[in-house]
Amino acid sequence: MSNHNLKPIDKSDLEKIAARVREGFGRYKAMIMVCTGTGCVAAKGFDIRDKMTSEIEKHGLQNEYLVVSTGCNGFCAAGPLAVLQPSGVFYQKLKAKDVEEIVEKHLQGGQVVTRLLYTDPVTEKTHEKMEDIPFFTKQQLVALRNKGLIDPENIEHYIARGGYTALRKVLSDNDPEKAIDEVLASGLRGRGGGGFPTGLKWRSGRKAAKERGEPIYVVCNADEGDPGAFMDRSIVETDPHSVLEGMLIGAFAVGSHEGFVYIRKEYPLALVRLERALEQARTMGLLGKNILGMGFDFDIEVHRGAGAFVCGESSALMASMAGKPGEPRAKYVHNVEYGYRDKPTILNNVETWANVPVIFEKGSKWFASIGTGDVSKGPWNGNSGTKVFSLVGRVNHTGLVEVPMGMTLREIIFDIGGGIPDGRSFKAVQTGGPSGGCLPESCLDLKVDFDSLTEAGSMMGSGGMIVMDDRSCIVDVARYFINFLTDESCGKCTPCREGLFALNRTLTKICDGQGTPDDLAFLEELSQTVAAASLCQLGASAPNPVLSALRYFKAEFEAHINDKRCPAGVCKPLIQYGITDACTGCVVCAKRCPTQAITGEKKAKHAISSEKCIKCGVCLEVCKFDAVEVK
Amino acid sequence: MAQMIDITINGKPVQVIQGSFLLGAVRSAGFDVPTLCHHKDLTPNGTCRLCLSEIELKGRKRLVTACNYPVREPLCVSTTAEPVVKHRKMLAQMYLGRWPNVPAIQNIAEQCGVTDGSRFKSELTEENPKACILCGHCTRACEEFTLERVLDFAGRGIKRHLTMAFGEPDSHCIGCTSCAYVCPTGAISVVDALNNPKDPVKIRNAGMRVNAEMATLDQSQCRMRDVGTANIVDVMNRYDLLPVHNYRFGSHEEAFKIDSKVLKSRFAQGAADGCWLGCSMACAKTVDHFELQTGPYKGHKVCVDGPEYETAAASSNMGCFDADFLFEFNFYCDTYGVDTISVGTCMAFVMEAFEAGVITEKHTGGLKLPFGACDEVLEILHQMARGEGFGVDVGKGIRWLKNKWAKEYGADADYLRDIGMELKGLEYSEYVSKESLAQQGGYALATKGPQHDEAWLIFMDMVNKQLPTFEDKAEALYYFPLWRTWFGLNGLCKLIWNDVVPADNSKKHKPQDAAKIPDHVRGYFEFFEGMTGTALDETRMLEQSARVYNFQRCISRMLGFGTRKDDIPPYRSMGPVTVEEYESRAERYDAQLKDQVGVDPTGKNTAEKVRLLRAFREGQYQKLVDVVYKRRGWTSNGVPKIERLKELGIDLPEIVEMVKNDQE
């Protein structure tokens, strides 16, 4: 929508706008929510949307159906997708030509296009409505409450869903301490990884600013440097105003008038939506001076990060914001006291901020009742609310999921994620991003919350969840993450810089079949030093992949070292390809082999020359008869 | 007062200053931990992690780096706990594996009981004994000593390496050698190619001590790096020494409008702006993008070079408590090439005369000139530059104005002499010296007139209280003018002598010596010796200066100044001239009458009390002059004795000629 229609509003206008927008929606038979999250956009989501609009117009249906581009629906595996609201009919894996069919058959003819519905690969059942799809049934949407229901680029959609009323409530209560109490009582803990009780952080910041008579800043951490994670990006793309409203409430509670969003440059769509949201909020007087006519001033500026993982760390982030190299500093002096520009600074994660308005809308009791833990026993005892995870890897339903704290890994991976594809078996799940840990099958019934994950040797991190099947080699996985972290270490402190490099070397050596028995003790010992002696949490958590792998999968290391064998068949120097009797002699592999290592007559069993084979794995991939084996 | 915290280190109870770093406590308790990235004069960055220590706080144990862990609450520290020792050994192995031949690393390994780093040997192992070990001393020295950022690290993780911007030699490098000085391995070396000093190392050592003090002490002392001399505004106002309304008063309720806090907020920050490249104090400050409101450059955005303390105080002396006025005044004085002090003091005199009715709008060309008339001050300044109107008179200075007004307007000459703050034709600089006999002498006995370059004693007398007795003051008037002359002789800045002082200066020395800041004087002597090869001590330094100083006095005599009558200041510099002045500080003056003069003030009217105090103070001053002249080897009329000239080896016929008629 263009901003020209927007004008400054005051506190009594929110309901009017909501009513007008809802009434507008009500005039349509249905709204067609086309996902334009990054995942769907990459698969031509914009084309689908445009086609939908033009087809509807072509059929003269523009007064009956409204096309809305939404942020990420979450079920990225099924994208590009569109959902009809309010009926909830869920169309998936759309191509432009499918759109014609939907418009003709469904919108005009009133018949659901079954072909484009979702069929569960496990149960093989077809589901018409989104809410019946197992991927969605077990989710509980709090941070992502507006997911797929609004146009993120239209502030009035957010208002129509009750947006900015929490802010109004907090402003009219006009009691910052009470607002902080409310957040404390909700049991909300930081979603950026540390799980620090948000209310506690706010309280110390407010106190520091007051005592020193200094300004205080609030900052939103949207750096999200973990590979494979896209929770924060999706929230910003789906519902940017929930973050802004959270920041506004936080700012009022701590007494801040200046806020910042630190967002990585590699998130172009999120950036656009964020900027647009800021612009619209500013135009409507929801940012700036005298917000909602209620006497509170606050504005937000965007800082773009250049995408170093370590820049997500709080002190490095603030250094980067100040134009200095993004390197962490010792945390003996806290950012809440001396942060950006050496002033008290409240840094919270995107998802943390997005949760804040709900706490005021529905009450801290309601929020605390979701999840596990008991915040009444102290701020650190809460594990309230939900957590958004990006569920990826070897799992049927990849995508963004939001579940109550305390749901088990099994429920997330098997019920929501639909289990492991291709009939393979579950091996491990890496939670918490690159410096999380790999948890084995025996941990599947672990309740997912801040404390139990840490106990198990992994962590919540910001919510990455990578599922591995039996074809993943745990040593190789550990090496992969350590390699990432070696590259992303800022290099400032010795244990992280030199230690990760040595860990990486040792793991590579083991994967190459050069490991020696004393390597295991070395990995263990060195990991302990890196974890204990590093300056910041990057180094302190970096050995997790190694330590957890050693804890749960020691035998696999031993196979690499003692038997020079990679049980998962991944580590190239340790494997050989061969062809079994299942071979039908179709010659596909022989044709595709880049080094002509495969020979054999048509319709006769083929053979691989181990001298010529470079272990690229193409044969394994292309064989339709599972006749290629890894030895 | 710093709060002390009780902690135990390896079981030994010790007290530490709250907020101080743990490493200091560990070391002063007689224990040690290995350190590599720590340097006593640099902000700890906690990167080598070798100083790892275990602390127990509220029943929970954790590891911290001692070098940058601030002690805030009682805790138990162990520097030898099992995990600490284990991790340290591992760290030492990392270092030894990567840089096996660097002596500093070998030393660390030995301290940690490590002999073998082979587990960390790799393609990155560097055999060079002078390899860079990434400790970061140099980058911090560059920034903290010299306020430059020429050196920094580039490359993430294991690729971290030292570099200048874009890996090219950076022209901003001023060659201060700080980085090489602090480098523990010799990875950075110095090529001496300038000026052929006799002993460059000696010079560097002396210079680096200054740098280190600036980096470590300035922040808690005068904050010269942040605000320059503007810090003095606050101090002087607090001690009733800031000239207000032509030196009538020493403080003003509006002084906060031009104090260091306000000025700091307007000064461009974070850039080194020294008089010389490489000055680590860099006290020169500028106000950038200042839009002028008057004069020929009205509407231009300019860079104002200053203001310094004296200019701010000149403003207060004129009653102009307005930062924007101050900047504009500063800018135009600089642009027109007139001295902010002379203009300020002269205008303050004009304003007092105007308020007293000595002159009126008739004489000023229609300008109203009460204290605080900011716009009018600027107008007069512009007139002065254009050679028009009343500005022309003001530009001629107080001495000329006093004459003219007495002669032509029939003003009371005695009154004008009392309040016209000039001597030997020069306007006073901006300190109220009424309560400091030492500073009265410092101003009035100065050869070229009442500036404080020769003897800035106000601080040591009134703030630091280092000159308690009459003799101390007289001796200070012998020593300091000579010491300060020595700076001029050698072309050296004196601010690093006393605008930052060693932390233990007043503990180590008795007050009169502390005032000299002996450690710094020695630093200058070392510099002199490093430059020339000639050793220097106090006697020889005083001799060098005394030759010049006495020669100057002889010339002054030749020019018709340089005798006792020229050394007698206007009374305003010695005490309250007017009833109003007296009454504004009645309690103080009454007490002095009682304690020092020995008369009971009760029942006396103010005019009488003014007279009594004046007689006493003028008497004190004359006594001081007697003692100082004698100490300097001068006649009772203030002229160098020929025997003194002989002693100094400057009894050349031409010089003797200048003073021979004044001998007793």
Ligand SMILES: Cc1cc2nc3c(=O)[nH]c(=O)nc-3n(C[C@H](O)[C@H](O)[C@H](O)COP(=O)(O)O)c2cc1C
């Ligand atoms: C290496 C490293 C990377 C991090 N990256 C992020 C990030 O991308 N986003 C984030 O919100 N927090 C990140 N954090 C956590 C932040 O330091 C900080 O704890 C968090 O933003 C605080 O917000 P919260 O309390 O709402 O979680 C990172 C921490 C470390 C040590």
Ligand code: SF4
């Ligand atoms: S732990 Fe790693 S990322 Fe953190 S400061 Fe040290 S080197 Fe940098």
Ligand code: FES
């Ligand atoms: S001395 Fe290097 S971390 Fe403390």
